[in-house]
Amino acid sequence: MKRTLGTCYYPEHWPEEIWQQDAARMVEAGLTWVRVGEFAWSRIESTPGDLQWGWLDRAIEVLGNAGLQVVLGTPTATPPRWVLDKYPDMLAVDENGNPRKFGSRRHYCFSHFGYLQECRRIVTLMAERYGRNPYVAAWQTDNEYGCHDTTISYSDAARLAFRDWLRARYDNIEALNAAWGNIFWSMEYNSFDQIDLPNLTVTEANPAHRLAFHRFSSDQVVVFNRAQTDIIRVHSGTPIAHNYMGKITDFDHYDVGADLDIASWDSYPLGFLEDRVGAAPDQQVAYARQGDPDFQAFHHDLYRAVGAAKGNKPVQEGRWWVMEQQPGPVNWAPYNPAPLPGMVRLWTWEAFAHGAEAVCYFRWRQAPFAQEQLHAGMLRPDSQDAPAIHEARQVRDELVEAPEVQSKQAPVALVFDYVSEWMWKVQPQGQGLSYFTLVLDTYRALRRAGLTVDVVPLRPDAFSGYKAVFAPGLMYLPDAVKAALTQSDAQVVLGPRSGARDADFVMPHAPLPPAIPGLDVTVSRLETLRPDMPVALDGGGAITGYLEEIEGTGDVLLKTGAGTPVALRNGHLTYMAGWGDAECMDRLIARIGADAALTIRKLPTGLRTRDTETERFWFNHTTVPIEFEGFSLPPAGVLRIPLA
């Protein structure tokens, strides 16, 4: 399959007269894909039942005729105002009990049955009409599930659906009371109908209650999405995607992915750096025009895994795209700088290096009205070329001689699991401690060591073929996974908090965690620490934020200055009892890497690399030239070297 480019286009925003010229310019710029339709419901059906397909028929015809392939989005992320007239209680409700009103987008609660029916209706109509359209080569369901914190809703609809979900999970209320430990503080229920959502409690709600609500909320997204894929598949044989948003972890992307053919995500490196990476101020300045050097790559690897979820394929077989690629300044971060020249090209090639099939720029032309006026496009609002289109053309030319989509299994696996993410959210125990960040910190360290990494799900069959498996912070570790790790041929690094809770958020205690066969480690106590209280390690580096006291035997790979063990190894299993800083993690990875026969390189600041089947890529994420191993890379430079 060829590596391809694309864009997101809103024919409904522009006079029909210019569609043809737009299409021609897209083709000229080397684009293959054009996504349309996902926000257009009010033009498809401006009043209930009055379907206006004509304009969309013509738009698809114009684009297809020009040689483009259309990704058709279902418009359910932006129900028109009249839908709210029909279902006044369809809105999600925020943590404080306020309905989240009409006037922007994503104004619906996933648990509202009436709205779900409304979605089934419009998706059926759309699939019937375009399911066999020769130009429609892929579908996208909805848009950015969970964006703007929309996964979790405290609505009446959610409350009722949550009770049903609990009934199905626990069967009887005594079982729920027992599983949650509700005797603590006399929280025992007499019936499922007494259970409320876990917001606005006097002090924190039972973590079991909160975890269940996270699981439920995630499942509601899965059900909502599946309602659409079920319909589309009846009418269309083309692949279905969803465009996930960066660092949205309130629902399980693997679960949603199991119903999709392609995972895609929306990559906004500068917006993310300012808005959600959580980097230190000096890093924010250093990468302000380039974006975080690992955040996008991590998502690329994550979505390769999500793209493999359907049928539980090996992650290297995962199909994935960047559905929306930042092309210039955006409008929604605290600060919105312009990218360093060359970064749009770098971001594009980086996606291909991680196995992307397509990179689509959002959006074709900057819109002069409404919420995203200051979100750059490939064209300016006056239809002149914006800087991004020049870099897209460069990639177009470079793609001519580049190989097709490639991925191979990486030597190193890094586990990312949504349940553990929710568990840390429910019980961080220390301010700011986040599973996502712990995994990202591990990923950064692996990348600083020049390693190519697969992100893998928490499944017993996910670890085979790797030289090393890193599985930090997995608070919930099913027995089958423990067994798989115990039996793995890889060097396995677990901890901290491995297996600290069961599926219902109770601490296993006979014996205490992690209770992993083959690993003689017991966490006897844990503590969390202020950021200004690092615990120095013997030999360099420190533990910050989170530290366990462990009992056990084995090789002490890392210990504190006072001599207490921090990383303890039994055979191929290593338990890491704290949150290491960069130097600590570099030391750990050097040691594990040596034992796993990995090639460890200490990369210069901001240089990153990745191998595909036949290529080695190098990326310079900094604003200065980098010399390394005989080559030189300018700022924003990309180097692609064929592998022997």
Add this chain to the structure above:
Amino acid sequence: MKRTLGTCYYPEHWPEEIWQQDAARMVEAGLTWVRVGEFAWSRIESTPGDLQWGWLDRAIEVLGNAGLQVVLGTPTATPPRWVLDKYPDMLAVDENGNPRKFGSRRHYCFSHFGYLQECRRIVTLMAERYGRNPYVAAWQTDNEYGCHDTTISYSDAARLAFRDWLRARYDNIEALNAAWGNIFWSMEYNSFDQIDLPNLTVTEANPAHRLAFHRFSSDQVVVFNRAQTDIIRVHSGTPIAHNYMGKITDFDHYDVGADLDIASWDSYPLGFLEDRVGAAPDQQVAYARQGDPDFQAFHHDLYRAVGAAKGNKPVQEGRWWVMEQQPGPVNWAPYNPAPLPGMVRLWTWEAFAHGAEAVCYFRWRQAPFAQEQLHAGMLRPDSQDAPAIHEARQVRDELVEAPEVQSKQAPVALVFDYVSEWMWKVQPQGQGLSYFTLVLDTYRALRRAGLTVDVVPLRPDAFSGYKAVFAPGLMYLPDAVKAALTQSDAQVVLGPRSGARDADFVMPHAPLPPAIPGLDVTVSRLETLRPDMPVALDGGGAITGYLEEIEGTGDVLLKTGAGTPVALRNGHLTYMAGWGDAECMDRLIARIGADAALTIRKLPTGLRTRDTETERFWFNHTTVPIEFEGFSLPPAGVLRIPLA
């Protein structure tokens, strides 16, 4: 007209026995004016319809007999509790949907028709009774419109009134949808009755929606105020004022001013410095006991312009007062220090230097009860002299030989417009970027250069007679104003963001902004920057926070270290493409000043100057003596030099 002093007095707070003595002491202290009545509704009408005018009759009589002139306030800022019994839904509603309850003041929604009728009734009664009273020499409507964020209300009354306002503005819903670009995200409405207020939306509401709500909310204040002035003018021939509050920009003061004879404002230099100037911590410490050296002066110049709004007079003809002058520590800022000795005198003379007719100290005697117990007065609660009265007496003596109220047109105009303020609020694009602050930063730079400045409204006829016109940040620039600037004889400095949006918040794009005749500049892209990411300029200074990429021709007055143009001149028109820091602005003003034949002085830190028709004033805002141009000024010193 003589320069006069006054105070604010609450006879209803004190035993009738001491009114006469109070009045005598006011006269002794050199006061001319005494404001009464604005919070007294519950004593005028303690239960519905039971009017008790006697005490107020006597109070006015006592004050008038002593030789004082009364400013009579309408009491509508503090409706008694029984009014709420009558109209339980009269309260404003905050952004989160909570009614803003009775128990302090300003507890009403401007859009509530019942309360408006109630105001008409009490104002009619008051105007009938006192309209011809010989001692009532001026009126004040309500008190501090908009204080405590009370302009904007999300009440049901506001929602209904907003729909009516939109109907009147757009006539039909298709026009509104088109003007707002509601096709974006399928936000199109089928009828005006579907339009809600733009709070609590899932993510940001359409900026067009938000701007319209700002315009509407401002208009509601205008309507409310006009209802009172219409009534008062039937019964009284004396001038009508309103006392605006510092840095309240949620309604258009020029529009309200068009119905008033005198603009007045309430000047609390120390409270403002702590609470709303937004100065850096070192400035907060340096000026903690003196107040910001430019904030008050800017408001003086602004309210001179507002005072000229009735009949669109030239700003130098604007009538304005300080209705409330801070006399000592206040009670409402985060910290409430005492003024440096001499500052009450300095503040008073500064107001006169900017053309004030009167400066009234708030309040006569510190109240020992209720919300403002720790707000200083001219007297202590035990009726002893407080420090302020001594400084007032000094001004009284100094006024004897000083000229009368004087103002002349300044050589420099600085535009301040409320619509642009709302537009920046709606779309700052970078955290903390504020139009008000941009204008204030420009004003500071002009003052550091020793210039006397007029603040002027955004009107085509506002620019004649000036040597230089500064118009930063005017996101909405009507064609007639563009034409006036193009044809001006002055050096005109525009940008950034000039003409970036139309009246409905759509970006003009054929051509792109600023699209000013005679100025060959196009803003091709813009970016916002973290505060720790200044972009250094070639030759000194930097751009901080906001920077545009411009295309065009002309003289490059300022450019970045990388050589991209930042200030570009075509003839008398200069476009400034970013937010300059102090050094940048000093350089720009030096250059423009030279070309405009202005006298530029680089003033020492904290020294400020202003010219009236026949006087040059110097003010030392610092805690140390200043030597400059042959004179020496002690801390808090004031120097008045007759001009030849």
Add this chain to the structure above:
Amino acid sequence: MKRTLGTCYYPEHWPEEIWQQDAARMVEAGLTWVRVGEFAWSRIESTPGDLQWGWLDRAIEVLGNAGLQVVLGTPTATPPRWVLDKYPDMLAVDENGNPRKFGSRRHYCFSHFGYLQECRRIVTLMAERYGRNPYVAAWQTDNEYGCHDTTISYSDAARLAFRDWLRARYDNIEALNAAWGNIFWSMEYNSFDQIDLPNLTVTEANPAHRLAFHRFSSDQVVVFNRAQTDIIRVHSGTPIAHNYMGKITDFDHYDVGADLDIASWDSYPLGFLEDRVGAAPDQQVAYARQGDPDFQAFHHDLYRAVGAAKGNKPVQEGRWWVMEQQPGPVNWAPYNPAPLPGMVRLWTWEAFAHGAEAVCYFRWRQAPFAQEQLHAGMLRPDSQDAPAIHEARQVRDELVEAPEVQSKQAPVALVFDYVSEWMWKVQPQGQGLSYFTLVLDTYRALRRAGLTVDVVPLRPDAFSGYKAVFAPGLMYLPDAVKAALTQSDAQVVLGPRSGARDADFVMPHAPLPPAIPGLDVTVSRLETLRPDMPVALDGGGAITGYLEEIEGTGDVLLKTGAGTPVALRNGHLTYMAGWGDAECMDRLIARIGADAALTIRKLPTGLRTRDTETERFWFNHTTVPIEFEGFSLPPAGVLRIPLA
């Protein structure tokens, strides 16, 4: 009475099979007391009226048979879910108007009459059943009144009860209007039924209104608690306690204490340091594993006074316990480190040094489920010994030869009064200024000087027998107390803000405060200051945050660098006109101490001392050894020296 140890035990959390073994291990560890029952309502009465006493009977039997004495808690802090079915409006309501929902604990409004009746019912049943049980040796009412900000509720029930409370206090609405100064801003009421709770007002509510609501809210706790003690006393002759929580000041603990026999409090030194002490970051790091060196001691001394409230006994006769002692990391602070080894012992001995009868560790075994999974116990979740039990055993052994409970009157009294705490909350006048912190700062200074201190209530009879009395920040100072201080033989230090308001929050002004007989000081003006604006004193130290201008005569003990008086003495009365920093306070105490014939020692950082009748204790709160006066104390060291 012997000094004793104990623990908190939840038999309902564990299989009945292990109760006996648990009891035996408690006895082995040297424990005397075991608290049970306070969260067990849903197991006592799982559905309305279905009482299940059997398990509790057996648990008490097992524990008692093992030799333990039981403290039986009433279960009213955690009403089961079915109680909410019965009284859906029983929940407290937060400041924003949201009900504080079921799902954790303390989910009730003190003003809800139905819930109060429900409490009377369950307490009656419990008292009838266990009132004469030989193993039940003490009672605890409810649990941690006010924890999680639960004293103050904005519910409908509270609104109605507040109106009744106001009727009882003021009799007629005119009296209330006059007392509150409601004429200010026309806030006058026509009837009590118009009075709302003081939340969600447009700007701050009348401080008189807010203070009244604080007084009312406190009284509701007293009434609620008394309802339980009245019932228990009918059926039981054993002492009744309540376990207060650290730094909960929303209700008057002396008032609640007047109905109890023993005061107890829950001491979490590490949790408090992170969560509520408010120490500077460097102190947070320095004491992260030891807790603040004065915060616990202050509470010990406070609760000795609260324990003496019944019958207004001298504070040295106050009976008090630590009902819950932190044994290891907790789960609820922003960060939760482990204690320095030895600190559990130190904390225990420190309580005994301050006169505690018992120290009970919370909890026996760490719970693997629900909200406090990461709260350490004496046992780990797997029933192995946790570190705390070893330190408890050490104390057990040390107690064998130690004297019994001892207390004597200290040479120095420090007044702590809840009304002044509320008054400063209502009107801090400067951000962050808190009465509690002012008193704690004074206490710290007294402790740094090596003094043993009694905390005393604000009662005329509370001061006799002391060499020095410190009474900072008492905004409300009844005449009888003023008289007692005037007539005292002690050196008395008053100010700042002494007597600044009357009981209804009006400023006395004829004359101005403090108006203390024998003290020629008048506060003519006050100011508050940014933390970065200290006012340096002549001779060292500074005033920070709060400073008064005073007029008067006498000896100037402290003055500013500019020469204005800060501490002024008339005979034995000294007025302190500002908030002194540590050096200032050390100087003041050295001077007062000399005149009061106190022995002043300047203790090394982190060393603290206290005298009982026959012992002098020394405590090393630091992580390094301390040498002082010929002895050496290791980190966390405790030294007990018999006094001659």
